[in-house]
Amino acid sequence: MVKRKKLFFYSDEYVTYVEAKGYRLKMTLLIASITFVVLFGLGLVNNAYGDFLGLGIKTTSELTTENSLLRQQLKELNAKMSAYSSSLSSLAQSDNQLRSIVNLPKIDVETRQLGTGGAAVESYDGVISTDASALISSSQILLNKLDKEVTFQRSSYEQIYSQYENNKVVFSSMPAVKPMGGTYSYHGFGMRMDPFVGSLKRHEGVDIHNDVGTPVYATGDGIIEFTGPTGSGYGIALEVNHGYGYKSWYAHLSKCVARSGQRVKRGALIAYSGNTGRSTGPHLHYEVIRNGEKQNPVEYFVDDVDYEKIRAQLVYNKN
Numbered sequence: 001m002v003k004r005k006k007l008f009f010y011s012d013e014y015v016t017y018v019e020a021k022g023y024r025l026k027m028t029l030l031i032a033s034i035t036f037v038v039l040f041g042l043g044l045v046n047n048a049y050g051d052f053l054g055l056g057i058k059t060t061s062e063l064t065t066e067n068s069l070l071r072q073q074l075k076e077l078n079a080k081m082s083a084y085s086s087s088l089s090s091l092a093q094s095d096n097q098l099r100s101i102v103n104l105p106k107i108d109v110e111t112r113q114l115g116t117g118g119a120a121v122e123s124y125d126g127v128i129s130t131d132a133s134a135l136i137s138s139s140q141i142l143l144n145k146l147d148k149e150v151t152f153q154r155s156s157y158e159q160i161y162s163q164y165e166n167n168k169v170v171f172s173s174m175p176a177v178k179p180m181g182g183t184y185s186y187h188g189f190g191m192r193m194d195p196f197v198g199s200l201k202r203h204e205g206v207d208i209h210n211d212v213g214t215p216v217y218a219t220g221d222g223i224i225e226f227t228g229p230t231g232s233g234y235g236i237a238l239e240v241n242h243g244y245g246y247k248s249w250y251a252h253l254s255k256c257v258a259r260s261g262q263r264v265k266r267g268a269l270i271a272y273s274g275n276t277g278r279s280t281g282p283h284l285h286y287e288v289i290r291n292g293e294k295q296n297p298v299e300y301f302v303d304d305v306d307y308e309k310i311r312a313q314l315v316y317n318k319n
Contacts, residue, residue, distance in 0.1 A: 074135050081142040088149045095156050102163040107156065172266060175219035175240075175248040176300050180273060180284050182210030184298075204294040205249065205287035208273075212254050212282045216271040218264045219248050219288075219300075227256040227271075234285065235277020238270060249287035252279045 096106040178184075185207045222242035230237045234251035238258065241247050254274025258264055273284045288295040 071135060074139055078135075078139055078142055081139070081146055085142065085146055085149060088146070088153060091153060095153065095160075098160050099156070102160055102167055104159060104163050112152065169221075170244055173221045173242040173244055173246060174300065175242060175246055175288050175297070176302050177217070177219050177266060178208075178301050179219050179248070179250060179286050180208050180210060180214055180216045182208045182214060182273075182284070184208050205251075205285050206297045207283045207285055209281065209283040210273055212272075212274050214273040214282075214284075215269050216250055216253065216273055216284055218258075218266055218268045218270050219286075220246065220266050222246075222248075222264060224258045224260050224262045224264060224270070227258060227260050230277070233278030235279065236274060237277075240264065240270070245291040247289040249285075249289065251285040251287075252277050252283060 092107070092112060099106055216238075218240055220240070220242045222240040224238065225241040225247070226237070226239040228236065230251070236253040236256065237249065237251040238253060238256050239247060239249050250271055252274055253271045253276060255272045256270070257272070258268070258270040264270060273282060275282045279285075286297055288297045288300055
């Protein structure tokens with residue numbers, strides 16, 4: 001065990017050596033006091049001469065100036081975020097117009113507000129001044145609102161784009177053009193007098209009159225589902241399955257060009273008209289079927305179809 005050293009001094013009063021008690025504590029306090037005074041003085045000198053020691057200590061004036069600048073920047077940032085939020089709100093109208101164009105339901109104001117509602121923000125009351133806390137809270141609210149609005153708008157645009165791409169496929173598959181040039185009996189769909197039996201009978205298509213060998217074109221993208229003789233009054237016929245519930249039927253043909261199982265594009269040559277089956281003269285009998293129900297093909301026709309242009313586009317796409 002190490003013995004603790006003791007300090008003694010000679011006392012004239014007691015004419016003997018007396019132990020100096022508490023001297024260690026007194027010396028420690030003295031050194032600490034001197035150190036504090038020196039450091040304090042050094043700090044004052046450092047601040048007075050622009051922090052030449054590089055301690056990063058800022059004066060009250062510097063802190064006040066910095067605080068004022070930060071508040072001003074926060075206010076400017078809030079103003080910009082408010083402007084951006086207003087711009088996004090105005091985009092909502094354009095967004096709904098786009099949704100209508102691609103056949104998507106519009107998003108009402110209530111739904112948008114629910115989708116872009118604000119979240120809880122952190123409070124700094126009691127930590128910093130009240131006005132500074134309010135300014136920071138306002139920034140958080142605006143930033144959260146902007147984030148949700150941008151996310152909501154992005155989601156809507158993604159839906160619009162997806163629907164647009166889907167619509168392109170659907171529209172290209174719909175039997176929407178005239179299958180052949182010639183004279184159209186536009187009022188031939190429905191009940192009419194059958195020329196062979198002399199009585200009313202339902203006619204489920206439209207007749208297009210032209211010479212035998214007139215080119216017949218696919219009225220929409222699809223897959224050839226049937227080609228050849230039908231063994232019925234339709235003679236040689238061809239059927240295209242367009243998907244999405246649509247089919248088209250071409251009858252009284254002289255020759256089929258497309259093969260069963262072949263995928264074709266709208267405007268592709270698939271057959272030649274004829275006079276086969278039960279027919280009173282050269283013509284094409286054309287039908288449109290949707291979900292198993294015969295439709296009036298005239299309601300699907302788009303006028304002024306340029307088949308040469310369509311074929312040129314098909315050749316270009318292949319290359």
